[in-house]
Amino acid sequence: MFLRSYVRRGRDKKHTYWSLVRSERVNGKVKQRVVAYLGEIDEEGRAKAAALADHFLGKRPQGATLFEPAPTLPSVQVLAHKVRVERSRAFGDVWLAWQLWKVLRLDEFCETSMDQGRESVAWPTLASLLVLARFCEPSSELHIAEEWYRHSALEDLLGVDPELIQHTRLYRGLDRLLPHKAKLEKHLKERCGTLFQLDFDLLLYDVTSTYFEGEAAANPQAQHGYSRDHRPDCKQVCIGLVATRDGFPLGYEVFDGNRTDVTTVEEIVEVMEARYGRAKRVWVMDRGMVSEDVLEWLRDGGRGYLVGTPRSELRKWRGALEDPQGWQTVREGLEVKYCLGPLGNEVFLLCRSADRQKKEQAIHERFHRRIVEGLERLARRLERARRPCDASQVNRQIGRLLERNQRSAKHFVIEVKPDPLRASGLRLLWQEPKEWSDWARLSEGAYLLRSNVANWSAEDLWKTYVQLCQVEDAFRIHKSELTIRPIFHQLQHRVQAHILVCFLAYAMWKTLEGWMKQAGLGSSPRKLLHELKAIRSVDVVLPLEDGTELKLRCVAKPDPAEAALLDRLGLKLPTRLKPPPPLAKM
Secondary structure, eight states, rough: OOOEEEEEEEEEEEEEEEEEEEEEEETTTEEEEEEEEEOOOOOHHHHHHHHHHHHHHHTTOOTTTOOOOOOOOOOOOOOOOOOOOEEEEOOHHHHHHHHHHHHHTHHHHHHHHHHHOOSSOHHHHHHHHHHHHHHOOOHHHHIIIIIIIIGTHHHHOOOOGGGOOOOHHHHHHHHHHHGGGGHHHHHHHHHHHHHTTOOOSSSEEEEEEEEEEEOOOOOOOOOOOOOTTSOSSOEEEEEEEETTTTEEEEEEEETTTOOGGGGGHHHHHHHHHHOOOOOOEEEEEEEGGGGGHHHHHHHTTTTTEEEOOOOGGGEEEEGHHHOOOTTTEEEEEEHHHEEEESSOEEEEEEEHHHHHHHHHHHHHHHHHHHHHHHHHHHHHHHOOOOOOHHHHHHHHHHHHHHHTTTGGGGGOOEEEEEEESSSOOOOEEEOOOOHHHHHHHHHHHEEEEEEEEETTTHHHHHHHHHHHHHHHHHHHHHIIOOOOOOOOOOHHHHHHHHHHHHHHHHHHHHHHHHHHHHHHHOOHHHHHHHTTTTOOOEEEEEEEETOOEEEEEEEEEOHHHHHHHHHHHHHOOEEEOOOOOOHHTO
C-alpha cells in the first residue's frame, strides 16, 4: 500500500490530492486499487485530524518529554567540512506505538498497578518495552535485547540505556506483568469502550490453538490435540477469545492443548460474568462450540445465544429447504428462511448462499472425480491381475481412497465380490445412490443457525452471526502479524505471559485500526507502520572551532507521503529530542 498524489491546477493555485493505493495480484497480473481518497490536506482537514487526535490522546501532550526546547545560546563557528551524522535509528513506528500505549493509558495503569522498588529498570518500563516490541517487530526476548532495542529509537522514548536491557530482565518483566491480567482486561474494556463507544450486549467467542517448539515438559497445559495450525506433531495450548461485535478484545483464557472446544463454554461465560457482571448478553459461537447440554445450560441461566449447527442438523429441515415459499433475500446471492423450533423456545434460520453453493459444488466434484478415477484404476488392476488378490488388502486400499476424499465418500456404495472367472478372483463394483446425490444438490450452499433470541429478524440474526469473522481475524492477526506462534517458552507462567503480551499488542492493533478508519486511512495497521518506519532519528555532530563537538539528536523530516499520513492522524512529530544524560554532557 502506498500514497499517490494527484495535482490539479486552478487559475490561481495548484491543488494536490492524495489517495491510498493498494497493489493486488489478480489472475497473475498486478492491479492497483484505491483504498481511500484522502483529499487535499488543507487547514480544515488538519483541524479535523487534530480533533481526532485529541479524542484519542485526551489532549495529553504527544511528546512533551521528547521535545528539547530551543536554547538561547551565543553563535558558534562550525567546521562545515567535518559535520557528520551518527546513530541512525528507526523512529516513526516505535513513536506511533508509544502514542498508542498512551492512548490506551497503559502507561498510567502500569505506573499505579506494578510495584516499583530499587530495580535498575522499572517494571512499568519493561512492560511497555515488551508490548511495543511485539507490536512493531514481533521477536524473541533475546532478539529484543541484542538487536531490536539497540537499533530502534525506543531508548529515547523510555530513557533506558541499551546495556540495561538483557533477555533475563525481560523474562522477569513477563513474570511481573502476568499477575495483572484480569485488571488489564477490565482496564482495556473501559478504555476501548470510551474511545469507540462500544456496546457489550453481544459477545463473540471462539477458540484457536498455538503450538510449541520443544517438548514443553514443564508445562502441564502443553498437550497434543486438534491443531488449527496443521501441526499435530507438536504440543499446543488452546486460547479462547471473547470479543465485541467490532472485534475489540474483551478477555481470553488459556486451556489445555487437548481440551475440546465445547467444554470451554461454561467456564468462559462464568469468568466473563464474574468479571463484568451478569448483564443480559447474547453469545455468538460457531457450530463446534456447542452441544445440547451447553445450550440447555445457557437457556436455564437466562442467557441469549446465536450459534451455528452441525451439518447433520440440516437434514431435519429438508422439507423447509425444498419448499420454495418463505425465503427472503438478505443480500445479493443470499437467501434466508425463518423457522420456529419444535418446542417454541428457539428459532432456526436456514441460510442459502449462491457463492457457497458454487464452492461446495466444486469441492464435491473434485473429490467425486478422484474417487471415481481411483476406483477405475483399482478395477483395471483387478481385471489384469494374473494371480489371486487378497480381498482384505483391496478393501484397505478402498478405505484409504475414501479417507483422502471424505467430502464425497458417502456418495458411493462399494463392493468387492468374488469372481472365479478372473485370475485375481475379485471384481470391484460400485454405485451412487440417487438419494445421496439429491441431498448433496439440495444442501450445497446451505447452513443452519440456531438462537433463543425471538425478537430479532432473520436479517439481524444472519448479520450478527457473520460477525464471528471478527474473532477469526483476531486469531489471524495474532498468528501472522504478532507472531504468537510458535511458542518457545517452556514454563507455564512464561507461556501465559507471552500470550498476555500478544493480547495487549492486539488491543493496540485494534485501536490503531479504529483510528485509521475514522481518519479515512483504510484498515491496514502493518502497512502504516511500515511506511512510518522509514522516519528515523539521527545524531547530527557539529565540530566546533575550539575542538569540541556539539551533538543534536534530531528526527528526520518526513517525506510528503509520510507527512500526509501523519496529518490525517492529527499527529505531529518532534523535531529535536533530548539526548540521554551521558550524551548531553558531551
